[in-house]
Amino acid sequence: xxxxxxxxxxxxxxxxxxxxxxxxxxxxxxxxxxxxxxxxxxxxxxxxxxxxxxxxxxxxxxxxxxxxxxxxxxxxxxxxxxxxxxxxxxxxxxxxxxxxxxxxxxxxxxxxxxxxxxxxxxxxxxxxxxxxxxxxxxxxxxxxxxxxxxxxxxxxxxxxxxxxxxxxxxxxxxxxxxxxxxxxxxxxxxxxxxxxxxxxxxxxxxxxxxxxxxxxxxxxxxxxxxxxxxxxxxxxxxxxxxxxxxxxxxxxxxxxxxxxxxxxxxxxxxxxxxxxxxxxxxxxxxxxxxxxxxxxxxxxxxxxxxxxxxxxxxxx
Amino acid sequence: xxxxxxxxxxxxxxxxxxxxxxxxxxxxxxxxxxxxxxxxxxxxxxxxxxxxxxxxxxxxxxxxxxxxxxxxxxxxxxxxxxxxxxxxxxxxxxxxxxxxxxxxxxxxxxxxxxxxxxxxxxxxxxxxxxxxxxxxxxxxxxxxxxxxxxxxxxxxxxxxxxxxxxxxxxxxxxxxxxxxxxxxxxxxxxxxxxxxxxxxxxxxxxxxxxxxxxxxxxxxxxxxxxxxxxxxxxxxxxxxxxxxxxxxxxxxxxxxxxxxxxxxxxxxxxxxxxxxxxxxxxxxxxxxxxxxxxxxxxxxxxxxxxxxxx
Numbered sequence: 001x002x003x004x005x006x007x008x009x010x011x012x013x014x015x016x017x018x019x020x021x022x023x024x025x026x027x028x029x030x031x032x033x034x035x036x037x038x039x040x041x042x043x044x045x046x047x048x049x050x051x052x053x054x055x056x057x058x059x060x061x062x063x064x065x066x067x068x069x070x071x072x073x074x075x076x077x078x079x080x081x082x083x084x085x086x087x088x089x090x091x092x093x094x095x096x097x098x099x100x101x102x103x104x105x106x107x108x109x110x111x112x113x114x115x116x117x118x119x120x121x122x123x124x125x126x127x128x129x130x131x132x133x134x135x136x137x138x139x140x141x142x143x144x145x146x147x148x149x150x151x152x153x154x155x156x157x158x159x160x161x162x163x164x165x166x167x168x169x170x171x172x173x174x175x176x177x178x179x180x181x182x183x184x185x186x187x188x189x190x191x192x193x194x195x196x197x198x199x200x201x202x203x204x205x206x207x208x209x210x211x212x213x214x215x216x217x218x219x220x221x222x223x224x225x226x227x228x229x230x231x232x233x234x235x236x237x238x239x240x241x242x243x244x245x246x247x248x249x250x251x252x253x254x255x256x257x258x259x260x261x262x263x264x265x266x267x268x269x270x271x272x273x274x275x276x277x278x279x280x281x282x283x284x285x286x287x288x289x290x291x292x293x294x295x296x297x298x299x300x301x302x303x304x305x306x307x308x309x310x311x312x313x314x315x316x
Numbered sequence: 317x318x319x320x321x322x323x324x325x326x327x328x329x330x331x332x333x334x335x336x337x338x339x340x341x342x343x344x345x346x347x348x349x350x351x352x353x354x355x356x357x358x359x360x361x362x363x364x365x366x367x368x369x370x371x372x373x374x375x376x377x378x379x380x381x382x383x384x385x386x387x388x389x390x391x392x393x394x395x396x397x398x399x400x401x402x403x404x405x406x407x408x409x410x411x412x413x414x415x416x417x418x419x420x421x422x423x424x425x426x427x428x429x430x431x432x433x434x435x436x437x438x439x440x441x442x443x444x445x446x447x448x449x450x451x452x453x454x455x456x457x458x459x460x461x462x463x464x465x466x467x468x469x470x471x472x473x474x475x476x477x478x479x480x481x482x483x484x485x486x487x488x489x490x491x492x493x494x495x496x497x498x499x500x501x502x503x504x505x506x507x508x509x510x511x512x513x514x515x516x517x518x519x520x521x522x523x524x525x526x527x528x529x530x531x532x533x534x535x536x537x538x539x540x541x542x543x544x545x546x547x548x549x550x551x552x553x554x555x556x557x558x559x560x561x562x563x564x565x566x567x568x569x570x571x572x573x574x575x576x577x578x579x580x581x582x583x584x585x586x587x588x589x590x591x592x593x594x595x596x597x598x599x600x601x602x603x604x605x606x607x608x609x610x611x612x613x614x615x616x617x618x619x620x621x622x623x624x625x626x
Binding site for chain 2: 105283292294
């Protein structure tokens, strides 16, 4: 397994030398969504607290670093940490309110959606950050400002983000913290009865997850150069973040990556394929059918299914 | 109303603040909100019925409503059937759709973990939304109805006849659903399955069929709501998500699984949004319902009319 991972890493590092710019863009999205999915995986997959408002953390991180860069001249390399801390602040608030009052399942889903929607509406109505027109970043191509002429720089940054988040998740899984989170997901009451402070560990999971997601916001801002409240805070982005780890296998280290490698290229390919015929929307019909098929045929996600097919390699 | 234009009903531009608001404007927005609330109630009643009976959250609820709207539009433009009559057909079509979706898909995940149910329903929502996009295109539509322009003045406030008719029909449908659940065998079985699934199985209830009918009725409610609101509210395929979220808000505020809660929650949220549009700004009106939702979730997660907590 370790060898396989090493080979995959070398291939991914070498790949940009052969890829054209369009293929690089596809890979950037695979890595970036895998990163966001991995961050979600900590609280949603391991701890089983289904946040459907992770777009709020992306949005806060994105707006924070973009505005700080334009108004205060702070380089986004530091701004990304500020964005992460601000997102973690919101994550703390949402987590505190939700966990303190014992909201579970669908109630927690809606609490997170509501907070993200409040952020979206506030951003839409705040003229200082562009309001409904959105916030635009002027392109300078200056690497100190997190701007690059060459797409390949974004490729390596997105790859790095994905690897860092995966390392964090792998470290969590190996520690007692990870075991607690899984126990909370499987049976919170039993876990509490054994003396685990479940509130504390759920909060910790939320903080780590929202911090990482907020850091990702900077990448979003300085890769796309425009922030629209309806996209960066919107429910569709939250859904995109959530579905990759679930499809790949929530609560597994490789699930979000696998999910992103499955869904992102399929979404892109079907968009291109159906887009040619002028059938706007048909690719999302196919995407929806795929999600339904995953639920019916791979109810635990792709990674656990893969492990059953190939038990020796996964034995580590 | 044209953008930036001032229709006769807006006497004071909202941005000028509370100081210049007169009582009539507040009364007007209260009334409009209440009348529109009938639609919200019907949407929420459909959602809460599905949740109450099988503990599945219908994330495709708003997209089903959009299909109800487009069916009303098809009936009006192709067959000349007014939506205030055609809503019956829309409800019937959506009943069939809901029944099939439950039988083919949802029935398989009733006992699955939450995230799998959510993923499945998100898939259904994507298929419904985007098949509407393929079929009808992205542009907003509105159904023309002769009732649309009619208004009746009641002293200082006017009553929009379309909204009034919508309100009355929505009330009647909710009442009919209530009678169905309390007075018919199938309705009683449905409540039994919701209260105690094991017990319902023991007495020999065909739970699969009960679930499918419940999902069908939930979809029919929102299909009728869509048809009824189609002359008032412009609609487009992308609008389903917002409608789903609005239904979720109302159902949580009223109490998940509680029919009276969904009904009164619909009226409450609609009035609150209508007032919010006057006191804040029209684009901030959603903020009111989300704030209400957060407060309810924090202090009374069972909802205003819900029974036990989560």
